[in-house]
Every structure is written in C-alpha cells, then in structure tokens.
Amino acid sequence: MDVPPVRPAALRAGDLVMLVSPSGPTRPERVARGVELLESWGLRVALAPDVYARHGFLAGTDAQRLADLNGALRDPGVRAVVCTRGGYGVQRIVDGLDLAAVRADPKIVVGFSDITALQLALWRGTRLATVHGPGAAWLDERTGPASAESLRAALFTAKPVVVARDPAAETAGVTVGGTAAGTLLGGNLCLLSASLGTPDFPDLTGAVLLLEEVQEPPYKIDRMLTHLRRAGVLRGLAGVAVGQFTGCADEWAVSIVDVLGERLGDLGVPVLGGLPIGHGMGQRTVPVGVPAILDAVTGTLTAEAAVHDTEV
C-alpha cells in the first residue's frame, strides 16, 4: 500500500477515448448519449471493433472482448478506455490483460459494477489508479448534469475529488463517526466477494474500502460481507465508504441498512454511509487506487485524482 499509484495523464480537448465492452453487451442507441457527452467535452470517441458484439450474456467471445480491451490499452493514440457498461464477464478475460502495455503507457480506465474486477486486476498488476464512474451507456434520468460534471472533472483535472454524503440517502444511517486515511479500493461488493481467493483481491490493510451494490437481497449482502469478514481481509481496514445499494429489496423485513450496520458497524473503523456512488440516482465519479480521506464526521470522502496534470 506504500507504493504510489500509477497515474495516467488527465484528458485534454482533442484527446481520443475508446469505448470497449469487456463485460455484457450493449447497443448503439444505449451509448449514444454517452458519446454525445464525451464529444461535448471536446474528446474524439472511437469504438473498439467488437464493442457491439454479442455472445449470450457477453459482449462477444472472450477472444473478441480481450482483443478489444488489449487493443485499446496498447493503442498509443488512445488516452482513455471507457467501458460501455458492466453486466458480467470481465473476470473471464482479466488474466489475459496486457499489463506490460499498461505499464508502458498508462491510460485512464473508466467504469464500475462488473468493471470493478478489471480495476482490481489492473491494480494488482500495475498499481494503476482508475476511475469508478458511469460507463458510456449513459442514462440522463439517473445520471444528470451533476453526474456528468463529476465524471468530466475526474477525467480532465488533477484536483482532488470530493463526494459528500446525501443525508437523505438510504444508507446514510450506517455511518460510524471518525476519520480515516488510506488508499481507496473496491467498488461492487459482488465482484469483491467473487475475487476472494484469487490473486486480484487487494491487500486492504490501511485502505478505505468502497462498497456499492445493485439488486441483491439483504441476505445475499450479508453473505458477501460475511465472506469478506471470514476471509480476514477486513482486519486491517482504515475505513469503509458506503455507496448506493440500489434495488436491494427487503423480502424479509430486514433492511439493507440493518445488514450494513450490523456487518460493518463493529469493525472498529469509521464508516461513511449515504455516498452517491453506485447504481443509483445522481452517481458521482470517484478515483480508486488513490490516497483518500474518509471523514465520517463532516460526511465527505476526498480522494486524490486518478490522473496527473499534463502541464506538470
């Protein structure tokens, strides 16, 4: 955790970004708004050859998706790799990532949800700081102007990213006061659980763990957190940043807040709930793999940028 992260250069108008689909399939109409936004910031947008491929629940065969991903990571003209969406499938190909290409020419990698597994693999292999934010399959009704500005700032500026707790958010109540400093790591809880026992699960000693989830019932959230606890990986944690747990329905009259409070509240570290990070309304972008400060008293998560200034 003491090794500084590898930071790609911040984007500038005119830069080329490439859309890839390393997980689930998408369609042109679903990414149209995302492309429009990226272009509105002066970026040029290229599509990976098989970005719209389909192979069951995957965006093409493993060979297609890996070729697209490595093609984008190797292309010296590409400055950011923007995943269209999550879904499922990147774990099937991450062991074939061209890590040497990433080390030789670090690029911004944007995505979340299933893309957490890609970000964990890149962190393990290269210590690349990445960007936990909306994919190109942009939904204005969920990710409005503030979400767009949050993504833009994370891509174009080396300023720290500050995300404030929404006191009205469902998970706001799981907060345990205190402050913590450490590398911000994590993302989607399912993908963290499904990485335990693999080399990609990060060392969380001294880290601030980011957690978000979508459409998992409370008992499965409990199972995943119990999995992390029983594997011993939460022992040296500095703090927990709790994002959105969207559509995590309440079949058993046990709320997601009950489960998060019970499984995280006794870890002896600060927990900041109610962060607008995840699959819910108003999703904010946050860098991962960077030093961060969790302030569960004032209710802010402050993370260093994933990018470095191109002027420096």
Added chain:
Amino acid sequence: MDVPPVRPAALRAGDLVMLVSPSGPTRPERVARGVELLESWGLRVALAPDVYARHGFLAGTDAQRLADLNGALRDPGVRAVVCTRGGYGVQRIVDGLDLAAVRADPKIVVGFSDITALQLALWRGTRLATVHGPGAAWLDERTGPASAESLRAALFTAKPVVVARDPAAETAGVTVGGTAAGTLLGGNLCLLSASLGTPDFPDLTGAVLLLEEVQEPPYKIDRMLTHLRRAGVLRGLAGVAVGQFTGCADEWAVSIVDVLGERLGDLGVPVLGGLPIGHGMGQRTVPVGVPAILDAVTGTLTAEAAVHDTEV
C-alpha cells in the same frame, strides 16, 4: 485427502435425532412431514430449543442458532443432527462450532444448500463425513418415496450409496466421459464460491466435486465457476458430479447447460451430469467427505457410506 473420514454410527430404531435450524427460519407445519417420516423409521425426534426462532432472515440470533447447534452436537443422547432447512446464515456461526465435541462424539449431520457451509466447516475441523440430503422441511411433491428411501438408507446402513444419472435431466448433457475416484466434496455452488479465501474451502486435489444450485441465472453460475477456476482450486480435481440446477432461468438465451458445459468441459476430468442431487424433483441423498467413484460412462456416482455399522 489421504486421512480417512471420521464416520458416525449408523442410526438404529429408537435412536434420538435432533432438529436444528442453523440458517433460515421455518415453522412447525413445514417440518411436520419430515418428523413423521423420521418417526416412521422408529427414530425419536427432539427439537432444539430455538428451532422455530426468527430473527429477520435468520432462525434466531447468531447466539441462539450456535447454542442450538452446539447443544445438539454435544448431547450424548443425540445420534443425528438434522437441519430443518438451508436458506442463509450458517456461515455467520461456523467459526464457533464446538469441534472438540464433534471429535469426541461424531454424529450424523444432515442437510444441504446453505448447510454446505456447515459441512465444509465440519470437514475442515474434524474430517467428519456428513450427509447431503433433504432437511426436515420435507416436501412430498418434490421428495417422494424414492427420496425418502434414499435418505433412510444413508442414515441406517453402511452400504455404498449409488446415484444414477437421469438421462432426461436438464444437466445430463454436460457429461464428459471417463471415470474418477476421489473424496466426494462440495454441494451448493454459491456456498463454495462464498467460502473461497476462507479456511473452510476444502483442498480439492484428487477430489470429486459435487455441484448443485437453485435460482441463480446462468451468468451468475458462470461467475461462480469462473471464481473457482481463477482461484486455482479446480486444478487437481479428479472429477465433477453435476447435480440439479433448479430454476436457474434463461434470461439471455444462454442455457445453464451451455454454461456448465463450457466452464467444466475443458477441465480435463470426467464430468457426470444429470444427477438427481439438489433442489429439484426426486432429490437423492449422498454422503460427502467419503471416497467415491464417478463413472461418467455408465452414469453412476458411487459413494461410501457416511456412517459405520453399529454391529462392527
């Protein structure tokens, strides 16, 4: 894997069995038929004090469930611990199991689904052979006379258990020919995935891995199998026994057979599909933690008994 399993004594008429609920909650009317069956075999049935307790999605608090489980395991009068059902929750308490009591007086432990995690913990801590079979929450429409006789035989006799493939079963088509011999280990795929990275995940070197699942979509089955593959735990496997994958719906026009065939078919070991073991119709009981022979040519799984003859 070379250490022989610890086998409890086979049941005899007049023996006392205790019903416990270490995972999800149940009700008296749901176990009435199971109690009737057990009593019809001449057994006396006792209820753990909190067998009908409720605490959200759990059958009582962790303290209640652990006290019931350890109470049953410690009671010298009890010869079998029969779990009422799975659900979720046993992982929350398995680290508190009284393993010394199990070693001092090994008892039959029956259950499946979430109970896989209990059976893995007992295997890790004591090498206890256990019984993968229906809980006391018995459903005649799903588990008819042949299921009842299969459970009875596994509890009362030390004869090997033979389970034959149903050629009409959904997963019959994933078979890869060949024969394998090894310790039969496993059960519910979710619980195996959720045990990776914990000390309870068994060494599968030379083992025959039993897999079954319920109500998980194909992409999640793929994720769990990919998790096992990426964790490296399937490398020394002798074979795979594929049970029922019940209600694993087909949202993406990818069948569960496609996923199982693709993720298991290239392991280089025999795979026997179509076994009536799991959450589906006609569930058969099979011992786990015992030497077994998987014959993917004739279509049978033969396992040594989990129990030893009381006459010997």
